[in-house]
Amino acid sequence: MRHDHPNRPTNPYPDRWARITHFAYRSALSLIRPLNTVQTRLGEDGDYILQRDFLVDYAVDGDEPRQIVVPRGMITDLTSVPVPFRVLVGRVGPWLEAAILHDYLYVAWQDIPGRGVRASDRLFADRLMLVAMEEAGVDVFRRRAIYHAIRLFGANAYARPNPDRYAELDDPGLEGSLAFQVPDRHSGTSSTPAPPHG
Numbered sequence: 001m002r003h004d005h006p007n008r009p010t011n012p013y014p015d016r017w018a019r020i021t022h023f024a025y026r027s028a029l030s031l032i033r034p035l036n037t038v039q040t041r042l043g044e045d046g047d048y049i050l051q052r053d054f055l056v057d058y059a060v061d062g063d064e065p066r067q068i069v070v071p072r073g074m075i076t077d078l079t080s081v082p083v084p085f086r087v088l089v090g091r092v093g094p095w096l097e098a099a100i101l102h103d104y105l106y107v108a109w110q111d112i113p114g115r116g117v118r119a120s121d122r123l124f125a126d127r128l129m130l131v132a133m134e135e136a137g138v139d140v141f142r143r144r145a146i147y148h149a150i151r152l153f154g155a156n157a158y159a160r161p162n163p164d165r166y167a168e169l170d171d172p173g174l175e176g177s178l179a180f181q182v183p184d185r186h187s188g189t190s191s192t193p194a195p196p197h198g
Contacts, residue, residue: 009111022059070104098132
């Protein structure tokens, strides 16, 4: 079952900012792929669902750090890359965590009553992705290429309302889902997703 809001909506955007002065990943990324995705995808891997909250910290202009909680249940297509450019940037790579964070920041304005589309929020999302890629060790050429691509082509994706941006993890249709494991950047091991919780 898909729906249009997380269980605990929060505002991830700073009210005012000029530059991002701090960024850190605070949790592992845990995704699941619904079983029917394996059976029905056509030329793509289909959608994935965040199995647990994904946490990062950031600070702007030297202020105290704030936490962003990318909520469990968010639907993502991993890194959105047009097919001709996948030789340079695949859907999965060291930029994946940054791409998931960016996906969330492109839809979260819809979760905040009265927020609406703001150019400053979109710029924050794009800049935070750039900083997040640097923290993940993405080489300067690829991270700049990704950043300039989203600045050039991301406006419509950001401004377009998405009514099906979250999934209910207690949906019986997700039972038997396959786990998509993402290597832990710090330990070199794969994170094993925990069973969904209520």
